[in-house]
Amino acid sequence: MIRQGLLVFADDARQLNIRVAGLSLLERGIRTMARAGIKQLQIVVPDGPHPTLSRIVENLDINIEFLVWGAAPSLATAPPEDFLLLLGDHVHHHASLQALVKRGLEDQDLVVQVGNPDQQNPLQAVSITAGSLDFRETADPVAQASAGAFLCSADLFSPAELATAPPHPVEFLRARTAGRKIAVSGDPLPLWRRVVDRHSARAAKNMLFSQVTKSTSGWISRHINARISIPTSKLLIETGISPHMITVLLVLTTGLGAAYLVTQAHIYSHLACAGILWQFAAIFDRCDGEVARVKLCESKFGEWFDTLTDNIAYIFAYICMLIGMHQLYPDTPLYLYLGFSAIGALLLTLAVMYSFALKTGSGSLQNYLVEFAKVPDEQKSQVYRFLERSGFMGKRDFFSFFFFLTAIFNCFEISYWFAIIGIHLQALGVLLSQHKMLQQHRKPNTEAPAGVPALDVLSVSHSSTKDRR
Secondary structure, eight states: OOOEEEEEOOSOHHHHTOEETTEEHHHHHHHHHHHTTOOEEEEEEOSSSOOOOOHHHHTSSOEEEEEETTSOOSSOOOOOOOEEEEETTEEEOHHHHHHHHHHOOTTOSEEEEEEOOOTTSOEEEEEEETTEEEEEEEOOTTSOEEEEEEEEOTTTOOHHHHHHSOSOHHHHHHHHTTTSOEEEEEOSSOOEEEOSSHHHHHHHHHHHHTTOOOTTOOHHIIIIIHHHHHHHHHHHTTTTOOHHHHIIIIIIHHHHHHHHHHTTTTSHHHHHHHHHHHHHHHHHHHHHHHHHHHTTOOOHHHHHHHHHHHHHHHHHHHHHHHHHHHHHOTTOHHHHHHHHHHHHHHHHHHHHHHHHHHHHTOSOTHHHHHHHTTSOGGGOOHHHHHHHHTGGGGSHHHHHHHHHHHHHTTOHHHHHHHHHHHHHHHHHHHHHHHHHHHHTTOSOOOSOOTTOOOOOOGGGOOOOSOOOO
């Protein structure tokens, strides 16, 4: 596994500060390399003031050393080993780099990551002729476009050699790779963009946001809510607002506001506004995660913070639904008793799911639903299978959209019964499955714990345990 990286910027200080989706190219390059698994990173920068790094970058589990073009390194560099070279004017989704690093050199001296470029976004195309690299600017959609990412063998050259050469990394690569064993690593879905102007910066931003939807998201979240949340997140990410603040200001406030209006469900305008606000709360609930993933600042704390705020809003909403139903039918105590029973079942469900999350090290209760499907088929009863197939109805995106529709059509009773029945079924499913779920996680964990702090490397190195959301 390759753990050493080299991030190379042109001899132009302005390139360091070009911003893409709320981060400078320098910060984004560092965070992406760290997410790809790089632990020792050397950055070649133009001569000038020492680049300032944000607190999030300083807290990454990565050692950083800055090298200046044309100057011999003042610090002892890491022992020679294979490394990942990334041109600083390229923006990557970390998944593409992870795949490249995982592949390794495979007895080659150089591996170039390539793919078909977007016709509207000129990239550097690469060809290999007689063992020599050839780069050219192209907008040809059938040409192989370099990702600006290269796996280099330890004996090809050292970072110090590149830093003391004329500041043209492509020319340096062409000269050093002549006659060496070179291979390409193709990618059918290029998750990178070269950033040279505002147009290409927007293309890079769109590329990053195209990958924000999680595989565990429900159908409504992916196909309806995402059409609003992603454009909203693109605006929010440029403001510098943190994902935590998005959760508090947009998700929690709209959710609690909707819950309060539900207590007056006998007034149609209040009920309709509650439905609209609750649907927007579900949409905004995507935004905090989208911003965190694009800025590469997810954390366990962020997962728990998002989970806790969601469940506070849920519990408050169900209590307010009970109050609203009592306002509509004050002489029918059955609704009141069923509501109290549902709230008790919800608290029991959350207690079991939180216990499972703590035991498995996950900060998201969605992980319970993911693991729910992993129980072997031969161990699933008919009730278990029914609960598995209907699990999508317990997700926030489905319930929020269902409540929105029933509120708009003034059918509050339907959403109330749906919530009552759904909560009790979910509680039944969790109680029936918890023993089998825990059995899946009683195997000894042989992996090293994530987030072990690295040692500081002299005065310009940085290390920490976790990145922040």
